Amino acid sequence: MHSWREALLVYTNPRVLTMLFLGFSAGLPFLLVFSTLSAWLTEASVSRATIGFFSWIGITYSIKVIWAPVIDRLPFPVLTKLLGKRRGWMLAAQVGIACGLLGMAITNPRTDLLMIAVFGLLVAFSSATQDVALDAYRIEIIDKEYQGAMAATYILGYRLALLVAGAGAFYIAEFSSWSLSYMVMAMLMSVGMITVLLISEPEHKISAATRELEAHTAAVISHVGHLPSRLQRLQEWFSSAVISPFVDFFTRYGRLALVILFFVGVYRISDITMGVMANPFYLDLGFSKPDIANIAKVFGFFMSIGGAAAGGILVVRFGIHRPLILGAVLVAVTNLLFTYMATLGPDKAWLAIVISADNFSGGLAGAAFIAYLSSLTNAAYTATQYALFSSLMTLPAKVLGGFSGVVVEAYGYEWFFSYAALLGVPAIIVAVYLTFNTTARQLQVEANGSK
Numbered sequence: 001m002h003s004w005r006e007a008l009l010v011y012t013n014p015r016v017l018t019m020l021f022l023g024f025s026a027g028l029p030f031l032l033v034f035s036t037l038s039a040w041l042t043e044a045s046v047s048r049a050t051i052g053f054f055s056w057i058g059i060t061y062s063i064k065v066i067w068a069p070v071i072d073r074l075p076f077p078v079l080t081k082l083l084g085k086r087r088g089w090m091l092a093a094q095v096g097i098a099c100g101l102l103g104m105a106i107t108n109p110r111t112d113l114l115m116i117a118v119f120g121l122l123v124a125f126s127s128a129t130q131d132v133a134l135d136a137y138r139i140e141i142i143d144k145e146y147q148g149a150m151a152a153t154y155i156l157g158y159r160l161a162l163l164v165a166g167a168g169a170f171y172i173a174e175f176s177s178w179s180l181s182y183m184v185m186a187m188l189m190s191v192g193m194i195t196v197l198l199i200s201e202p203e204h205k206i207s208a209a210t211r212e213l214e215a216h217t218a219a220v221i222s223h224v225g226h227l228p229s230r231l232q233r234l235q236e237w238f239s240s241a242v243i244s245p246f247v248d249f250f251t252r253y254g255r256l257a258l259v260i261l262f263f264v265g266v267y268r269i270s271d272i273t274m275g276v277m278a279n280p281f282y283l284d285l286g287f288s289k290p291d292i293a294n295i296a297k298v299f300g301f302f303m304s305i306g307g308a309a310a311g312g313i314l315v316v317r318f319g320i321h322r323p324l325i326l327g328a329v330l331v332a333v334t335n336l337l338f339t340y341m342a343t344l345g346p347d348k349a350w351l352a353i354v355i356s357a358d359n360f361s362g363g364l365a366g367a368a369f370i371a372y373l374s375s376l377t378n379a380a381y382t383a384t385q386y387a388l389f390s391s392l393m394t395l396p397a398k399v400l401g402g403f404s405g406v407v408v409e410a411y412g413y414e415w416f417f418s419y420a421a422l423l424g425v426p427a428i429i430v431a432v433y434l435t436f437n438t439t440a441r442q443l444q445v446e447a448n449g450s451k
Helices: 004-012 014-032 035-043 048-062 068-073 079-083 085-105 113-140 144-175 178-188 190-198 208-224 229-253 256-266 269-276 278-285 289-318 321-341 348-376 379-392 395-401 404-411 413-422 425-436 438-448
Strands: none
Touching: 004 014, 004 144, 004 289, 014 035, 014 085, 014 113, 014 144, 014 178, 014 190, 035 048, 035 144, 048 113, 068 113, 068 229, 068 379, 079 085, 085 113, 085 178, 085 190, 113 144, 113 348, 113 379, 144 178, 144 289, 144 348, 178 190, 208 229, 229 256, 229 379, 256 379, 256 395, 256 425, 269 278, 269 321, 269 348, 269 395, 269 404, 269 413, 269 425, 278 289, 278 321, 278 413, 289 321, 289 348, 321 348, 321 413, 321 425, 348 379, 379 395, 404 413
16 A cells, blocks of 8 residues: 555656646547537538437447457557557557548538548547557556556546637637638647657566467357358457457456446446536526536536546555545535535535536546556456446446436426435445455456556
8 A cells, every 4th residue: 555645646657647648639539529510510500400410420439349359459550560559559540530630621511511421430430449549558558556547647638638629629710710620629639649659568468367268268169160261360360359358357257247347337327317417407597608617617627637636646545446435425425415406596606516526526436437447457458348348337327317307307306316316326335345345356456467
């Protein structure tokens, strides 16, 4: 266990600071294919129905686990040889993002909407690919105890990028044009490219036990169906890159695997479910849009970053599990603050308090949870397994969050926020169970070599 001084100094580690720039590179394209793009299309007189269809571009972020095995095991031509596996894929993805943004910048949505969609899809696909390679790099480059701090600096860089791609892009478009705005955003991708060229490639270690597992899995598959010799190599790759990561996870954790996957799926449910109705709640309570924007922008941004930073420090000081429990408890409790505010009316002081508490708890829980997900991965399948976890952690919450409006209309906001708080109870219970389950913790240590 580290001292408080050592925990506080974690943010002076060069590898931790690197995540600030990589987080910026990851966050920059996100709004440019979502809300910022929607604003551009609206000004271009594109129909609302068509703008809605453009949101489907974002599906690429949810299905990145499909091509994560390729990033885990196959080299990117030329770049992997020059830079290494993780850096090569990151740079290729960043170039893809920049090219897609430049393509959008020189295309007129009024006359060539299809090409805007094609270039937007290139940006989203490249961005999701960068996320997979970046997550794998983050997990492999440093010990697991620093993953909370890595997540905190990543979140700071990501949030700064959202400001640039949101407010920054709007300012440029207002004083010049959307084309120039997207051109500037494309040039800002150089932040990530330069960072990738300066950082070192992590070591890629595959244990003897993992190689034995792959050989066994391949043997089982070869007995199931014999393929022509020309397809044998493809079968072997598919076995090691696609099937083995899942076999490895269930082999290592046994019966606990389902408990862990359940925990991954429920940890963010309370947070995301509440978030769906947050802005409608503020408006219905009587706050003006400037009130919401100003208070959420100032308090929300800084408290979210402060919470993430605190989470990173606590992970170094106490390990992953106790901050994980604390984060789950705080997220549930802050939802109860919304319940109380629903009885007060448009009180700006309480709005500031509630937004501060909500964003601080979300930032702390997020940093601890990213550290936990990172600790679950096997170094041989970092990209594939983390992509699976990151997809799973939001899917159940988004599905359940879709019913938020139904609960509000049927029972009102007070009952809704109480309901959202109760949704956090399973996460708290399972977090406590996994913390005190020595088998689960020992298996995590064995999976990563160190903790």
